[in-house]
Amino acid sequence: MTSASRPPAARLTASRPLMSVHRRSLLTAALATSALAWGGCSRSSSSDAAAPGGADPVDAADGYPRTIDTADGPLTLTQQASAVACLSSDVADVMLALVGPERMQVVPRTCTQPFHSVHAEAARTVEHVIEVTGVSDPEQILGFAPDLVMLTTRHERESDARAQLGEAGVPMLSITNDWDSPEVFAENVTLLGEVLGAEDAATALVADHRRRWDAVAEPVADRPDSERPVVGMIRTLGDNLWMTGPGTIGDTAVTAAGARTLAGELGLDKGIKLDVEQLVKVDPDGLV
Template sequence: MSSESAEIALILAGTERVAAVPSSSQAPHSNTTDLATQVDQTLPPGTDPDPELILSMEPDLVLNTARHGGEETAGQQLEQAGVPVVNIDPSAFSTPETVADTVTLVGETLGEEEKAAEVTTVFLAEISQLDQTREETDQRFLALMARGDSVMAMDDSLMLPGLITRAHGMNAGDAIGLTQTRPIDAELIATVNPDIIFLEDFQGQGEEPFAEILDNPALADVPAVANDRI
């Protein structure tokens, strides 16, 4: 029911055992597009999955990331209908280690323990190697995401800023008490004055959702904008 769990299932179990994937999994930006496009059935976009549609696909198991209320409700309704559901907490995708734990969980659920162990061993070894090469830095960053018409600054609990702080970058959002992901405007970005701005490329939209705010004249002297470090 979510692109994250679909990607894990495809990597571990292959296409023949996957009854359906979210339509977003088949988009060019997906990590497993080639595999996902081999799955005939897709779930429409949105955060309110239709339990009846899912039941019509006759799944033996549903993998569900309960990130939104609609996904949580759908998972409960499927369980009530007698379909086994593995509900994955969104925090399971917040760090490399929790991602590895989630791959292990899905592997155990699908009977693909050996494949899961192979994948996570390589992944965690690569992360460890990166950890060993990081250097001290005084660079202050801001990580932005866009949903609809809203641009938001990300707190360190999410994967992107979490990885940057892990690389010793400092979240400039601390200057405005950024303890949770929240909308931000040009004035606040100018206030935190980041050296680097990271943009989340959500579903292949690139920089377009951020163009208006980053083109604001109030940001002209912000180091990240002035030095083109976006």
């Protein structure tokens, strides 16, 4: 990228500020927006606390049995799921936002880390924490005796787990999209709310997420590309740095907050593993 293709930006050095105050505010907005994707509403960890938006938790005996259309076919629940294995961080974060940790049997390790999840404190109270490599181990998952498994299939391990656990006959909810827009987020949260018996909490979470998203996105919607800083969204998975790529809510959030994505500027079609030297070499205006 040349200086003619984007606004001047400070390089990644200790002696100079990373970006102007104006650009820093844009990145703050991007970070806030992406965080909303996995937990726009906070919730008390107490099982009898009010759900997001002031809605009361659903009575466990109300509305069961229920049958819900899902990507895996009809899902029939004879009673409220009370030992849920969440194998993907996105479904886990939404469940924590809707009903808290009390009905969760398994949570991914990433959800217990504050730099990955706004619900890390609640996630750390879940009995079983699963590593990334454990997701594709059906025997380990079945050993936790879940009454419902929930996952997102965009990663290979989760896709493998879906196939293997499906053969074992475990009740399962698979999210087969990429959570890559506010509209898709709303669809997924609504479905999770129906499965968990937390419809009112899901409605409140969707409304709060949309309100916050619009508050960030609308003021910068018409900003020309020449005035948008180039921003990379970085995640740490294990000992590795990963740059978020197209088709993710993080990538969409950076754009909505008034920036150009580093992945887009590099012409990437998916996220990639990075090291610090690579980050310095590509010289983005900022990182989230």
